[in-house]
Amino acid sequence: MFNKFIELVKSLYPGMDPIPLHAPVFMGKEKEYLNECIDSTYVSYVGKYVTKFEEMTAEYVGAKYAIAMVNGTAALQIALQIAGVQSYDEVITQPLTFVATANAIAHTAAMPVFIDVDLDTMGMSPDKLADWLKSNTKFSKNLDCINKITNKRISAIVPMHTFGHPCRIDEIIDIGSKYNIPVIEDSAESLGSFYKGKHTGTFGLAGILSYNGNKTITTGGGGMIITNDEDFAKKAKHITTTGKIPHKWDYVHDVIAYNYRLTNINAAIGVAQMELFDKYLINKRETSNIYRNFFKDSEINYFNEPLNSSSNYWLNAIILKGKEEKDAFLTYTHDNNIMTRPIWRLMSKLGMYNLCQTSNLDNANWLEERVVNIPSSYRIKS
Ligand SMILES: Cc1ncc(COP(=O)(O)O)c(C=O)c1O
Known part of the structure; x- marks a missing residue:
């Protein structure tokens, strides 16, 4: 079975050795736009590509x-700050995530609380969230959740x-509003x-992209806040642009702020990537169909998009029978130069976060033992 998998992956990514988990592709106008940035000297965070990238993204996500x-x-750090997170607060998240989620919370000087995930989404479980809030919180006089x-x-x-x-984001939003938590x-x-x-990212007060x-798609490095709230958007722009009050020549700043804006160079790559985004998504969906079909009659379960969802299938995931099989699969694929990766170690087990409060984490623990990501890059020769 494992050797058949190696054959399949090699046929999906011919000529690649090693075969990475997810490699970027630059098939559009990236170089043309980058040259334009350099020729124009607009390489920093002011420039037409920043605005264009923001407009394209807002339109795409709605x-x-x-x-x-x-x-x-x-x-994420900025979105949390604007949402009102302050030092010594607590922020609820899931333990099964990339470390950046917990780190961004810690960067606001708040503490994460980890709530279990659902087995069929790998995202936060609304049921466990509701249970935890019900038994662990009360309202203050001014109706903060304590x-x-x-x-x-x-x-x-x-x-x-x-x-x-x-994840089941609409239910999570409903629970949040019941407890006055954005x-x-x-x-x-x-x-x-x-x-x-x-x-995704447009249900809550704000969402973030990487x-x-x-x-x-990539800009080399970059992120985005998406929101429907005008005041939130204005604050996000202001606080990430050193808090400078717009003026032709005066340098006056009215808040302790950050230099966190994306540069025109990075945004130029982003615009070129967005222009081909639909094509990338179709290709990724085809890859997911190939994998689903391959694992159909095997003991390994392919992780399908959840109910009511259309997933980008960023990283394809499979569920092995247990830790032993998982380790054997990882060893075999790596020995054959195919980059596979176990799902993250739970945040609640990392030294920085192992004192944080958690709900029962049965599902996250179960997934942590079994889930592996398999190569998912755009297939150039499809
Ligand atoms: C779940 C999650 N949150 C946050 C981030 C942080 O994004 P970035 O790497 O752009 O800082 C990433 C990705 O890297 C991520 O996967």
Whole structure:
């Protein structure tokens, strides 16, 4: 079985050795736009490609505003700050995520609380969230949601759409509003993924995207906040542009702020990538069909897009029988120069976060033992 898998992957990515998990492709006008940036000398964060990239993204995801940033981690930190997260608050997220989710929370000087995921989405479980909030929180006089054990304010919920598969985000939003907690979606992995016909990242107060080199499309490094809230968008732009009050020559700043905007150079690559995004998505969906078909009659389960969803299938995932099989699969594929990767170690097990409060994490633990990502790059010779 494992050797048949090697043959399949080699046929999907002929001529590649090793075969990476997810390599970027530059098949559009990237070089042309980069040259234009250099010729124009607009290489920094002011420039037409930044604006164009933001407009294209807002239009694609169906959000009123998109604000480009240096990376997804910074975008998430800023989104949390604007949502009102303050030092010593608590922010609810899932333990099964890339470390950047927890780090962005920590960068605001808040503490994460980890709530279990659903087995069929790998994203935050609304049922476990509701149960945990019900038994662990109370309202303060001004109706903030307070953790009964730590007495800290819970000021945001950050669900994540794992590997591009949407979680049950509408239910999470409903629960958040019941407890007066805003939802910021970590949609870093899910550009091109829709839930009930609506783009991920546009359900909550704001969402964030990542354009890291391993994502479906890349700007080298980059991120985006997407939101329908005008005030939120204005604050995001202001605080990531050193808090400078717009003026022709005066340098006056009215807030402690950041230099977090995306450069025109990075945005130029992003515009070229967005122009071919639909093509990339179709190709990725075809790859997912090939894998699904391959694993259909085997003991290994292929992870399908959840109900009511259209996933970008950023990273294809399979579920092995247990830890032993998982380790054997990883060893065999790596020995054959095929890059596969186990799902992340749970955040609640990392030294920085192992004292954080958690719900029961049965599902996250189960998935952590079994899930592996398999090569998912755009297939050039398809
Ligand atoms: C779930 C998740 N959140 C946040 C990030 C952070 O994005 P970036 O690498 O652009 O900082 C990533 C990706 O890298 C991610 O996968």
